[in-house]
Amino acid sequence: MIQTIRNFQFLKLQKLVIVSILIGFLSAFLGVALKKLTEYYEEIFAHQASINSLYYIFFPIFGLSVIYFLREYLFKKKENKGIKEIFESTNSKSQNLPNYKISSHFINGLLTVIFGGSTGIEVSTVVASATIGSVAQRKQNVFKEYKTELICAGIAAGITALFSSPIAGILFALEVISRKVTRAFLVSNLISVLTAFGLVLLLKEKPLFTVAITTWQLKAIPYFILLGILAGFTSVYLTRCVLFFKSQFSKIKVHYFKILLGSSILSVSLFVFPQLYGEGYHGIKEIIANPSGTQLTLSIALTFLAILVLKPIVTSATLASGGDGGVFAPSLFIGAFLGLLVASILNTYFGVNVIPVNFIIIGMAAVLSASIHAPFTAIFLVCGLTDDYTLFIPILLVCLISKYTAKAIYPFTVYSFSPSLSK
Incomplete structure (x- = not known):
């Protein structure tokens, strides 16, 4: 037996x-x-x-x-x-x-x-x-x-x-x-x-992003922490945007009206900021290739802020009007631009001389971690994307900070939220 x-x-x-x-x-x-x-x-x-x-x-x-x-x-x-x-x-x-x-x-x-x-x-x-x-x-x-x-x-x-x-x-x-x-x-x-x-x-698949990361500086840790907190707030904005648009669009009974409204929001945004087209990985590749190439001016800072504000809106409009997808790629895109903006502001106005590309990579992981409440996934995913583990320790720190910042502000992700839980 x-x-x-x-x-x-x-x-x-x-x-x-x-x-x-x-x-x-x-x-x-x-x-x-x-x-x-x-x-x-x-x-x-x-x-x-x-x-x-x-x-x-x-x-x-x-x-x-x-x-x-x-x-x-x-x-x-x-x-x-x-x-x-x-x-x-x-x-x-x-x-x-x-x-x-x-x-x-x-x-x-x-x-x-x-x-x-x-x-x-x-x-x-x-x-x-x-x-x-x-x-x-x-x-x-x-x-x-x-x-x-x-x-x-x-x-x-x-x-x-x-x-x-x-x-x-x-x-x-x-x-x-x-x-x-x-x-x-x-x-x-x-x-x-x-x-x-x-x-x-x-199949000899290459890393999505080709990036040269040489080192990171201990003096940058306070600024990494700042980035983690900002990433937490930003991810909550993305989550609330997606949930709000889905809730409002669900009230529209004729589906083609949803398509017209969603595509109108998308079209206007793409016309002004082509970087928002599709996954946005092309935009990330551009800023990784030349992170220090553009001197930060007020107009460039406002452009970055506009992109950070608009990306959650166009993502939400895409999903609410019937598009297929989620918040992975938008989180990486938002994190990259947030990281570059923070690094550029610190270097231009505070003279701290941080490494912009490090902030881009860490920002990607931080916003993804906070958006899906999965810090360890975000760490290894971003390290896999770049095929580089130099930033493992700061990414770990920032991902944990961003996740718990986001959870403290809003306990749900787009995956875990249901109307009954919010009541």
């Missing part, structure tokens, strides 16, 4: 290993494919818009309209709820992520960003890869109790593929989704992220 139980447990573990490899490969392949397609077409469309500004008006309304008609006639008239869909599935024995979520989030995430929607493909990848894990779990009765673990395996692999960081993948699955460690979680997630990272290495 004991031997029979052992044999069954071994067979179960064997199947778990095999299915984790499959989940890791398929989720990573999906993530890499979506990232590559988005980068390629976003660059083409953004370039066309920079040549002819009328495209800033046409692209958003066209992209949001296509997404609406796809949802209406192809994807069962279901709204994409983002990561909340995953929570609903993991918290319920009967509710599952339907198969079509793989294609719907892949296609809608791609269309949102390439046509100027001011968000990113990260959440689209997370939900699509979570669905891969969910489908795999449902195919085998032996995995009935491993629903959360296999969904997390898909998520971890998807994040690994996007940011070339297996540690960030596992930490995101743990900090945001599972919040508990089981043996099945460790086995499935470790195998899936190693498979995903193997594919990333095989």
Whole structure:
């Protein structure tokens, strides 16, 4: 009898290993494919818009309209709820992520960003890869109790593929989704992220941002702390913006009016500040490439402030009017510009001589940490993006400060908020 139980447990573990490899490969392949397609077409469309500004008006309304008609006639008239869909599935024995979520989030995430929607493909990848894990779990009765673990395996692999960081993948699955460690979680997630990272290495994926970080200064710690506090406030502004726009847009009964209003906000903002187009990674690359190249003047400072104010608004308008995505890319964008603005003000007006590129990188991690309440995910994700761990200690410090500053001001993220909790 004991031997029979052992044999069954071994067979179960064997199947778990095999299915984790499959989940890791398929989720990573999906993530890499979506990232590559988005980068390629976003660059083409953004370039066309920079040549002819009328495209800033046409692209958003066209992209949001296509997404609406796809949802209406192809994807069962279901709204994409983002990561909340995953929570609903993991918290319920009967509710599952339907198969079509793989294609719907892949296609809608791609269309949102390439046509100027001011968000990113990260959440689209997370939900699509979570669905891969969910489908795999449902195919085998032996995995009935491993629903959360296999969904997390898909998520971890998807994040690994996007940011070339297996540690960030596992930490995101743990900090945001599972919040508990089981043996099945460790086995499935470790195998899936190693498979995903193997594919990333095989395809020779390069870090998203090429940056030269040489050192950091102890005298800058008080200013890092200041950046962490400001990042906490900024992330709360982003969260409240998204929640406010979704609440207000939900009162509009005719969906196409939502599209017209959302695309109007987006078009005007893009016309004035093209840096807000799509994910915004092109804007981050520009300031990383030349962080000290522009002397801070009042007009440049006001431009940076306007971008910091507008980015949460256009992100919120994109999501509330039907765009697919989340707050990952907007958080990184806002953090980069916030970090550069703080460093430039300190150097120009206070003569402290801090290193601007360090503030850009730390700012990215700080705002992301505060926005999703996952500091360790933010640390390894940003270090993976730059393929550099020089700033690990200050990033750790600032991410913790920004998270707890944000939680003290407003306890919810866009993922954890529900109207009933706020009452």
